[in-house]
Amino acid sequence: MSFTIAEKVLRAHSSAEEISPGQFIEANIDLIMVHEQLGGRIHLEYEKLGIDYVWDPNKIFFILDHWVPAPTINAARMHQDCIKFAEKYKFVHNMGIDKGICHQVLPELGFSRPGMLIVGSDSHTTTYGAFNCLSTGIGATDVSVVFATGQLWFKVPESIKVNLHGRLNKGVMSKDFILTMIGEISTKGAIYKALEFHGTGSSWLSIDSRMTVANMVVEAGAKFGIFLSDEKLKSWLSQRTNQSYKFVKPDEKAEYEKELNYNLSNIVPVVAKPSNPGNIATIEEVQGEEIDQAFLGSCTNGRMEDLRIAAKILKGKKINPKTKLIITPASKEIYMNAIAEGLIEIFMNAGAVVTHSTCGACIGGHLGVLGPDERCISSTNRNFVGRMGDPTSEVFLASPATVAASALTGKISDPREVL
Amino acid sequence: MGDIEGQIYILGDDINTDDIVPSYILTERDPNEMAKHTLEVIDPNFSQKSTMRSIIVGGSNFGTGSSREEAVNVFKILGIKAIVAKSFSRIYFRNLINNGLAGIECDWEEGTFSDGDKVQISIDKGIIFNKTKDVKLKFKKLPQFLKEILDSGGILNQVKNKLK
Numbered sequence A: 001m002s003f004t005i006a007e008k009v010l011r012a013h014s015s016a017e018e019i020s021p022g023q024f025i026e027a028n029i030d031l032i033m034v035h036e037q038l039g040g041r042i043h044l045e046y047e048k049l050g051i052d053y054v055w056d057p058n059k060i061f062f063i064l065d066h067w068v069p070a071p072t073i074n075a076a077r078m079h080q081d082c083i084k085f086a087e088k089y090k091f092v093h094n095m096g097i098d099k100g101i102c103h104q105v106l107p108e109l110g111f112s113r114p115g116m117l118i119v120g121s122d123s124h125t126t127t128y129g130a131f132n133c134l135s136t137g138i139g140a141t142d143v144s145v146v147f148a149t150g151q152l153w154f155k156v157p158e159s160i161k162v163n164l165h166g167r168l169n170k171g172v173m174s175k176d177f178i179l180t181m182i183g184e185i186s187t188k189g190a191i192y193k194a195l196e197f198h199g200t201g202s203s204w205l206s207i208d209s210r211m212t213v214a215n216m217v218v219e220a221g222a223k224f225g226i227f228l229s230d231e232k233l234k235s236w237l238s239q240r241t242n243q244s245y246k247f248v249k250p251d252e253k254a255e256y257e258k259e260l261n262y263n264l265s266n267i268v269p270v271v272a273k274p275s276n277p278g279n280i281a282t283i284e285e286v287q288g289e290e291i292d293q294a295f296l297g298s299c300t301n302g303r304m305e306d307l308r309i310a311a312k313i314l315k316g317k318k319i320n321p322k323t324k325l326i327i328t329p330a331s332k333e334i335y336m337n338a339i340a341e342g343l344i345e346i347f348m349n350a351g352a353v354v355t356h357s358t359c360g361a362c363i364g365g366h367l368g369v370l371g372p373d374e375r376c377i378s379s380t381n382r383n384f385v386g387r388m389g390d391p392t393s394e395v396f397l398a399s400p401a402t403v404a405a406s407a408l409t410g411k412i413s414d415p416r417e418v419l
Numbered sequence B: 001m002g003d004i005e006g007q008i009y010i011l012g013d014d015i016n017t018d019d020i021v022p023s024y025i026l027t028e029r030d031p032n033e034m035a036k037h038t039l040e041v042i043d044p045n046f047s048q049k050s051t052m053r054s055i056i057v058g059g060s061n062f063g064t065g066s067s068r069e070e071a072v073n074v075f076k077i078l079g080i081k082a083i084v085a086k087s088f089s090r091i092y093f094r095n096l097i098n099n100g101l102a103g104i105e106c107d108w109e110e111g112t113f114s115d116g117d118k119v120q121i122s123i124d125k126g127i128i129f130n131k132t133k134d135v136k137l138k139f140k141k142l143p144q145f146l147k148e149i150l151d152s153g154g155i156l157n158q159v160k161n162k163l164k
């Protein structure tokens, strides 16, 4: 038998001898990530089970990131419920409120490694696929099942092979690629599927860039978005963990539902217009549209590579005085590195507001909520109605380079012209 | 599982979890209070209307977006008994079944359903009967594995039995 990466990892985590798409299996979970949802529905659901233990307190990664530090009394109470739960069940990996956004911090600390099966109480848990493992988002009830048993049911997905060729041009980022792909296959183009990224194009991509792609596969409906292993990944992991791992390769004769091919050198800057991540337009089609706010941050694009390109664009310049630029590094580690590199100073001199690491504006929670009719260009992953604030506000999704270039002019602008 | 009957409320394609439970109400501690805001960015009167409607009929990619299970729970609180859609997003579908709320995938054509139609759904037979329009529609029956979760009233009931 030949297997895709998804099939291999699921097989290795279940007692099923054979495995094929469509089959239901029970799989053993290596790690579960939980954030504020713990104080939302999870603790309420878990109480229903009436047990006083979790299956393995060492396999739970707990972090507070969406509303930190608490901007409202309700958020503070949610945090209190989370912390109480984490103490009661003796969670070993309790990250508190200061580390940053879950999907950045977990890999940074070496918790996502090749071959693992990871789930999380957040749809963008797919991000860890950049590290050659299977990871996906689940709801509160599923989290409770994992807490109690360490297992979860899965339907073995069909896989789509995405072959990437060529290299991205200057001013074009992996965000432009994944948005282009979602525009083409649509937001339902990969529902229930595993996307496997192959080809020389994917090995050109930095780990930061791969995380952006894996982060957004869920916007096409995918269950997993998995990158193959290579030297780049190996060297990244060597700085992050001393735990052992084994790379997972698909078999040569593995069966795919279909193949998609992209030449990265043909990708141009794009944006997702309101109010759907699949509503893609090229920069030429939308440039000149006025914006009130530009947001650079989130688990999609708040990493060093993102801050560096924005700093390159903003260095020594001032943003449009009518435009608000908000920059939220994805983790404390990134924030501190950006200070050390002098990026934060560049941002502040340009007129940006730099915030601590949190989901913040991405979810319309705090630190950059949009008012009625305001328009924002954002490096995040969702532009649904009301996502970043008032239901009449509008969000355009774009790369960090496009966000920075647009902050300068107050209009959606092509980053290639200022780089 | 017995038949489900009720009046339908129609929704379009790509109804996302932010539409169902907006982020700004996610930190609300009282689920009943949260339920009052269900779908308000699409229809401010939805929670009142839903006392008359117990079945939702949506388009494709229903429930796309975040993993927030609140987006299933508010429908349960409002008395919704089934959601029919052309397709569901993965996490949302799991959340429905895991919570014992029937998620029915049925590729219906324009004109098959209108807002307020009375329908009867047989989960076991895989048939939706639109009584108002006198039309019968077949859908792919749920796999046994999922039907068992539904029949136990949600997966936590199954887990409870397993732990005993």
Ligand code: SF4
Pocket (backbone or CB within 6 Å): A066, A101, A102, A103, A122, A124, A298, A299, A300, A358, A359, A362, A363, A380, A381
């Ligand atoms: S940054 Fe945005 S998308 Fe990422 S986990 Fe936070 S709220 Fe979700």
